[in-house]
Amino acid sequence: MTPRPAARPGGRSARVQQSVHEAVRALLEERGRDGLTVPLVAARAGVTPSTVYRRWGDLQELLGDVAVERLRPEGEPADLGGLREDLEHWAVAFLEEMSSTAGRSYIRDALAGDPDGANAGRCSAYAVEQIETLLARAEGRGEAVPALDVVLDHVVAPMMYRILFRPGLLDPQYARDLVLTVFYRFMPLP
Amino acid sequence: MTPRPAARPGGRSARVQQSVHEAVRALLEERGRDGLTVPLVAARAGVTPSTVYRRWGDLQELLGDVAVERLRPEGEPADLGGLREDLEHWAVAFLEEMSSTAGRSYIRDALAGDPDGANAGRCSAYAVEQIETLLARAEGRGEAVPALDVVLDHVVAPMMYRILFRPGLLDPQYARDLVLTVFYRFMPLP
Numbered sequence: 106m107t108p109r110p111a112a113r114p115g116g117r118s119a120r121v122q123q124s125v126h127e128a129v130r131a132l133l134e135e136r137g138r139d140g141l142t143v144p145l146v147a148a149r150a151g152v153t154p155s156t157v158y159r160r161w162g163d164l165q166e167l168l169g170d171v172a173v174e175r176l177r178p179e180g181e182p183a184d185l186g187g188l189r190e191d192l193e194h195w196a197v198a199f200l201e202e203m204s205s206t207a208g209r210s211y212i213r214d215a216l217a218g219d220p221d222g223a224n225a226g227r228c229s230a231y232a233v234e235q236i237e238t239l240l241a242r243a244e245g246r247g248e249a250v251p252a253l254d255v256v257l258d259h260v261v262a263p264m265m266y267r268i269l270f271r272p273g274l275l276d277p278q279y280a281r282d283l284v285l286t287v288f289y290r291f292m293p294l295p
Numbered sequence: 296m297t298p299r300p301a302a303r304p305g306g307r308s309a310r311v312q313q314s315v316h317e318a319v320r321a322l323l324e325e326r327g328r329d330g331l332t333v334p335l336v337a338a339r340a341g342v343t344p345s346t347v348y349r350r351w352g353d354l355q356e357l358l359g360d361v362a363v364e365r366l367r368p369e370g371e372p373a374d375l376g377g378l379r380e381d382l383e384h385w386a387v388a389f390l391e392e393m394s395s396t397a398g399r400s401y402i403r404d405a406l407a408g409d410p411d412g413a414n415a416g417r418c419s420a421y422a423v424e425q426i427e428t429l430l431a432r433a434e435g436r437g438e439a440v441p442a443l444d445v446v447l448d449h450v451v452a453p454m455m456y457r458i459l460f461r462p463g464l465l466d467p468q469y470a471r472d473l474v475l476t477v478f479y480r481f482m483p484l485p
Contacts, residue, residue, distance in 0.1 A: 263452040
């Protein structure tokens with residue numbers, strides 16, 4: 106089940122989402138995952154358990170929703186004046202965030218109990234949005250730019266694969282090398 | 296907690312692993328994930344619950360271990376006489392298996408509750424083994440071969456990223472195109 110989006114910002118639906126998310130974050134910090142239950146979260150958020158069940162389905166779905174929110178980027182990616190610098194800066198920051206203990210745990214939560222891939226799709230949409238901003242900015246400067254899918258397949262995907270499946274092979278230079286690979290091997294001919 | 300490897304094949308440890316894994320698979324088929332508990336699994340396997348807890352820690356760890364076993368490739372990858380054909384054939388089969396409903400669910404189970412990445416690392420090791428076999432075979436034939444990490448970063452990782460984060464963008468041609476990309480853009484100069 107996909108959490109329904111808030112009907113309108115500031116409405117009751119948005120207020121419920123905010124207080125439930127805050128309750129989950131506070132309880133996770135105080136007592137960790139074990140022993141977390143929907144009734145506990147509901148009590149802390151000041152809503153009924155059935156409100157939580159109706160909107161999120163179960164605890165796993167709720168944890169996934171909270172995790173995805175935490176993976177939402179804060180603001181626009183930095184503008185350093187050139188696409189290669191911008192992409193390197195973004196990729197190094199992405200790798201650092203996602204490969205942290207917290208980042209890995211959010212990604213695992215986002216993937217768990219997500220049979221239709223809705224939560225995972227939201228994570229990917231965040232990356233797409235940031236990369237599209239960088240590519241549009243570079244085009245506006247008259248730079249040659251790779252296709253969005255090239256950046257996803259050959260920069261984002263390798264980082265995420267190592268984060269999830271080959272931990273221990275991660276450092277900022279790896280992110281920079283992947284960006285360099287796109288510039289050396291995947292740029293369209295002028 | 297990482298499941299301890301069987302002490303020796305055919306020993307008591309291996310027999311326990313086999314009967315517990317069989318019990319999990321049978322119960323998953325009969326009743327699905329919901330309601331599965333360690334005592335139920337233990338009863339079906341003819342062992343005590345404490346045997347299961349001692350070896351696997353909890354249900355999530357056990358499900359992860361069973362999932363990884365199911366992702367283990369059966370036998371050597373096909374030998375079609377040339378690296379490009381061999382890699383294409385392997386990549387198409389990998390994508391088909393991993394992107395199936397069952398495959399996705401095994402991957403999610405392997406990743407869930409795997410804080411040290413041991414289960415995920417075993418999944419990646421299976422792919423490494425198969426690709427190394429193909430590369431060694433091609434080298435034996437005197438072919439030029441890409442580095443193992445190139446195949447992992449630019450063929451396996453993009454497939455896995457789409458399987459997990461961008462479902463709906465998967466078809467056999469995507470797998471073949473990734474292999475082609477390695478041959479066009481990543482081969483060492485002769």
